[in-house]
């Protein structure tokens with residue numbers, strides 16, 4: 001089989017890229033290791049910047065977003081029992097939209113079926129070949145049969161654990177990594193949120209986040225040591241913990257309900273500084289990871305894909321390859337700024353096991369400063385709503 005762009009991975013970056021290329025009349029195929037149900041079962045991001053909502057609007061796949069997305073004009077940093085509201089709309093003129101990654105993915109999948117964007121699910125043993133030639137290819141096995149797709153370009157949208165990044169020779173790459181000494185234990189439940197806007201809380205008992213997916217579905221996280229597992233956290237224990245942290249500071253207090261999902265995610269900052277190798281281009285989590293503090297991961301995937309799709313469209317429309325040549329530089333400039341913000345917010349809001357009383361006072365002094373300085377609040381708001389493309 002021959003196509004113009006072969007895309008590995010049907011997460012947000014692969015699906016968005018596929019739709020943007022198809023809308024421009026460029027042939028592409030997406031190859032995904034998991035089943036569609038598995039991809040939809042992953043509970044992840046929930047806060048969308050304008051960069052992401054604009055792409056969905058441009059594609060005309062924004063009916064769900066418009067009907068169910070919650071427009072947020074502010075969010076809160078909690079310092080003990082004090083809430084510091086960051087008025088993002090007043091300070092930046094922009095807002096964010098609370099709409100789950102699951103819903104974004106479902107909307108993109110449904111539209112793929114309607115628009116003839118081909119996604120091959122349950123493709124095993126994906127391999128990348130001849131990336132430095134003019135006709136690279138990828139191979140995969142489906143139902144025991146090996147297939148090969150030749151393409152002009154391959155887009156590696158296969159997340160942190162996919163094969164694309166590893167197909168680039170080590171001598172060509174530079175990696176930057178910070179692992180954090182804790183993870184986020186999350187719970188999703190059909191209960192009303194404890195507060196109308198997100199609360200990132202730094203308290204004596206550690207970090208916690210109160211967020212939501214809708215007016216009736218809540219998503220909470222707490223910081224846990226990496227040594228702890230879900231067995232250590234029966235639902236009742238987690239609800240007790242959340243109530244201790246949020247009842248004194250939230251508007252309605254924590255409402256309990258049966259968990260729809262619970263999981264523990266490790267936190268990592270990571271940048272892979274080669275986003276192009278021959279005819280392979282990386283986008284999204286395949287090239288970088290941010291800790292979820294500040295909600296940048298999905299939004300960075302969207303900005304990578306915005307740059308990459310424009311560059312591929314310029315190649316096919318006018319034979320102009322300057323945007324393809326500049327893709328990595330342009331994407332990395334935005335990636336590093338988002339890495340900085342996620343790292344800053346992670347350091348400000350979590351309790352690090354190695355920190356002592358001095359570091360805690362530093363966090364408190366910084367939060368005091370944020371509370372009293374509109375300039376600081378504006379800087380945080382500007383990053384939170386997403387830096388311009």
Ligand SMILES: Cc1cc2nc3c(=O)[nH]c(=O)nc-3n(C[C@H](O)[C@H](O)[C@H](O)COP(=O)(O)OP(=O)(O)OC[C@H]3O[C@@H](n4cnc5c(N)ncnc54)[C@H](O)[C@@H]3O)c2cc1C
Pocket residue numbers: 008009010011012013014031032033034039043044045046047101123126157158159160161162163184186265283284285286292294295296297298299300301
């Ligand atoms: C707990 C948690 C909370 C988060 N919260 C937020 C948030 O609030 N806001 C935000 O912006 N981001 C958030 N993120 C990050 C966000 O979910 C990711 O950045 C986003 O999913 C990246 O999209 P992607 O398409 O690049 O990668 P992925 O979503 O990882 O998709 C990659 C796809 O490639 C497939 N794949 C992997 N290997 C292969 C293979 N060998 N062959 C074929 N296919 C393969 C995978 O199955 C997957 O479907 C969060 C992440 C986590 C874990």
